[in-house]
Amino acid sequence: MSDEQDRIYLDHQATTPVDERVMGAMQPYFTEAYGNAASNDHLYGVDANQAVGEARNTIADAIGAKSDEVIFTSGATESDNIAVFGVAERYEDGGKHVITCQTEHKAVLDPCKELEERGWEVTYLPVDEHGMVDPDDVRDAIRDDTMLVSIMMANNEVGTIAPVQEIGAIAREHDAKFHTDAAQCLGHIPIDVDEMNIDLMSASAHKCYGPKGVGALYRRRSRPRVNVKPQMYGGGHERGLRSGTLNVPAIVGFGKAVEIxxxxMEEENERYRKWTDHMFGYLHEELGDVERNGHPEKRLAHNLNVYIPGIESRALIVDLKETAIATGSACTSADVEPSHVIAAMYDDQRAHSSVRISVGRANEDEQIARAAQRIADAAEQLRAFAL
Structure with missing residues (x-):
């Protein structure tokens, strides 16, 4: 087994370590204030409900929403499913057309495929070589029977930040609901649901140094009001949209993570951009023809997705056992198929030779330099072996 100090974690877009301050906030709700937030007839429940309310307020304030517009879920995947199925089923009398994008997360693409099986029509928009959706493509695709447009705020593989404000405005012009998966964004970039014309938004705590197993769905309640058909029944929790006993410690942790x-955010992004730029510069200098995947400027600061010609990405990852990087989405890491995101931007060949590096609070300057050297050395060896 390798020495713990030799390990370098560069997969923060798959998940982040729980911040110690978040752990501190959560701890009392496991062993002391352990009441059920729905049990309002005694103080244990009242205390738990109050803690949930404070976390809800924190998250709502962070995105410019009202507290009653934030619904707690088990994570962004559940939030995506509630948004896609909930809107489609609620508004099916007005039309059965959905617009999404070829590079969306599987948590949106798979529900869309299921809708197609049920008789809905789905338009999958292309992206350019930077992974960017063109708002004009949305405008061209939208129809009178389009009830939902779902475009992610920032791509989970290449970090490209979409023009959500423009897309949301187009959807609103045509009375379609606009949903965005912001799992990679909350706590990392500024979000304002009103300015961005967002009707529904998915988020997840474990992408921003909170615990796993908790997320949120923002659902607009006015101007315009968005109605969603529940996908889970049994108790009417979370305004009837998501029944089930609330995970109070995790929700408290989620709120604390967003607060931090x-x-x-500003200080961290400056540091992360310096690190990702350094790594890209080093890899380019050492390997020559390395290219960045994703937008050069409109991207998440902690993301670096690189194309290294002449190597097979999975072979590189196997060689780098003590350095955690990825080929793409953590949710599809067991899949032998190439990244559908890179393939949509370029082709399968480039997808097979690209890796995602995502930095974060677990890193230090020395680790970044050491990891860049490890990646370059391993890539050189693979290239030599292939000759």
């Missing part, structure tokens, strides 16, 4: 993320 907002305070430290």
């Amino acid at each position: 993320g907002l305070k430290e």
Whole structure:
């Protein structure tokens, strides 16, 4: 087994370590204030409900929403499913057409495929070589029977930040609901649901140094009001949209993680951009023809997705056992198919030779330099072996 100090974690877009301050906030709700938030007839439940309310307010304030517009879920995948199925089923009398994008997360693409099986029509928009959706393509695709447009705020593989404000405005012009998967964004970039014309938004705590197993769905309640058909029944929790006993410690942790993320966002992004730029520069200098996947400017600061010609990405990852990087989405890491995101931007060949590096709070300057050297050395060896 390798020495723990030799390990370098560069897969923060798959998941982040729980911040110690988040752990501290969560701890009392496991062993002391352990009441059920729905049990309002005694103080244990009242205390739990109050803690949930405070976390809800924190998250709502962070995105410019009202507290009653934030629904807690088990994570962004569940939030995506509630948004896609909930809107489609609620508004099916007005039309059965959905617009999404070829590079969406599987948590949106798979529900869309299921809708197609049920008789809905789905338009999958292309992206350019930077992974960017063209708002004009949305405008051209939208129809009178389009009830939902779902375009992610920032891509989970290449980090490209979409023009969500423009897309949301187009959807609103045509009375379609606009949903965005912001799992990679909350706590990392500024979000304002009103300015961005967002009707529904998915988020997840474990992408911003909170615990796994908790997320949120923002659902607009006015101007315009968005109605969603529940996908889970049994108790009417979360305004009837998501029944089930709330995970109070995790929700408290989620709120704390978002609070910290907002305070430290600017400083962290400056550090992360310096690290990803350094790594790209080093790899380019050492390997020659390395290229960045994703938008050069409109991207998440902590993301670096690189194309290294002449190597097979999975072979590189196997060689780098002590350095955690990825080929794409963590949710499809067991899949032998190439990244559908890179393939949509370029082709399968490039997808087979691209890796995602995502930095974060677990890193230090020395680790970044050491990891860049490890990746370059391993890639050189693979290229030599292939000759």
